[in-house]
Amino acid sequence: MKKIILLLLAVSCLAAGSYGQKYFTKNGKINFDATSSGSPEKIEGVNRTVTCVVDAKTGNMQFAVLMKGFEFERALMEEHFNENYAESDKFPKAEFKGAIANNEKVNYGKDGTYSVTVKGKLTMHGETKDVEAEGKITIQGGKVSAVADFNVLLSDYKIAIPGLVADKVSKTAKISVACSLEPLKG
C-alpha cells in the first residue's frame, strides 16, 4: 500500500515537473516615452523592476509593473506621473497577460535570435485593452532576452492629457521593453 502511495506521489511530482521550462526576471526594464513632438522637455521614465515570466512550452507570458517604480529625470515629473496621470495609489500595478503568437518558431534549446509577435491584454490605470507588439527573442547559453516596442493610446486607459500640457505630453506613449530572463527552477 505504502509503495502505491509513493508511486502515485512520484507520478504527481513528474506531472508537476512536465510543464516545460519557464524563464523569469524581476528586474526587467521598461522605458516609457510620451514626449510631444517639439516639446522642450523630455517626458520619459524608466522602470528597472519589471517582473516577467515566460513559459517556453506554451509561449505564454506575463508582466507585472509597479507604477511607482518609474523614475523620471525630474522629481516633479515623477510626482505628476504618480499623482495626476497613473494615479499609482489607486492603481499600483500594470499587468500584461498574453502569449507569443508564433512560439513554435522559437527554439529555446538553440542559440539564436527570433522575431516574434506578442499578443495579449494590458491592464493599466484600471482599464484592460488588447495590445500587439513586435519583438525579438534572443537565446544565448540557456538565457533568454526579450525586447519589444509598442505604442499605447493613453485615452484607451482613461488617462487624460489636459490641454495645458498637450504641447509637452503626447497622447500616445511609446513603450520599450527589455528583459533578460533566467530559467525558473522548481
Added chain:
Amino acid sequence: MKNQLFRIAVVLTGILYMNSLTAQEEDLLKLLGEEKPKKEIVKNAFKSPRVINGHSMEFLRPGTMDFRILHRFGQLDQGYENFFGLDQASMRMGFDFGILQNLMVGVGRSTYRKELDAYIKYAPFLQSTGKGSFPLTIALVSGMTMDGLPWADPTRKNFFTSKLAYYFQTIIGRKITEGLTLQVVPTLVHKNLVQLASESNNIYAVGVGGRLRLSRRISLTCDYFHVYNPLKEYDSEDPLSVGFDIETGGHVFQLHFSNSTGMNERAFLTETTGRWDKTEIRFGFNLSRVFQIKKKKTKEK
C-alpha cells in the same frame, strides 16, 4: 486510515495532472511567489512644503529648489478706494532647497520689517507604508529671523542680537487618506527683544493645518495657530488662513484669505492684528515654482 491516505494521494495526482493539462490558464506570476510589500514613504501629503503660512509635513524632493513668491495685500474692509486692499502689497521672496528626502533648508526676505529669515527642517520619522512602516511624519523645524529696519533710537546703545528672533517647531502630521491630510504643530518663538519688560521673550503656540483634495489639481487648505501668550504690544490675534492650492504643471498657486500680513513665523505668530469677525482679512497668494537642480539619472551610458 491507509485507505484515506490512498485516496488523498489519488486526488492529489489527479489535481496535478489537471493542472498540467490546463497550463494554458495558469497565472505565471504566481510561480514567483507573493511579493512582500516594500516600505514606501508616503508622498504628497501637501502640495508644497508650506500649508499657507506655516511649514507643512511635506518635503521638497532631493535636488530641487522651490522659488516662492508670496504676496499679502491690504485689508478687504478698505473698500473700493483701495480696491479692497489690492493697492497695497507686502511680499516675501524665498528659496527653499531639498537636500535629502527628509532634510531641507530655506531662506527668505520679506518687505515687512525688511526681515530676513532662514530655517532648517528635518524629519526623523516619515510616514510610510509596507514593512516596518511608521504612521506619522514627525519633523523638526528650527529657524531664525533678522529684522532689517534701522534702529528705532540710534542714540542709545543697540545690540545686534536685538534684531534676532528664533523659532522651533515640531510637525506631527499624517496623510489620512488620499484626500485628507492633517497636522499639529507645537511652536515656540523666542524674541531676543520684546518691547515691555513685563513680557515674556518666549511665545508659545500650537498650529493646526490641513488639506482636503477637491480634485486632482485643486485642494482646500487651512492653516491656524493658537497663540497662548500673545504679545501685549501688538494685541495680536491668532493667525487663521484659508485657501486653495491650484497646481498647473510646474507651478503651485496658493490663493487664500488670511488675517496676517507676516510671512515668517515670528511675524505671523506675534504680529497678526487683523480680526476675521471684523473682516480685517487680506487676500494673498503664494506662487511656487520647483526647479530641478540635480537631475536623476534615468539613462545608462
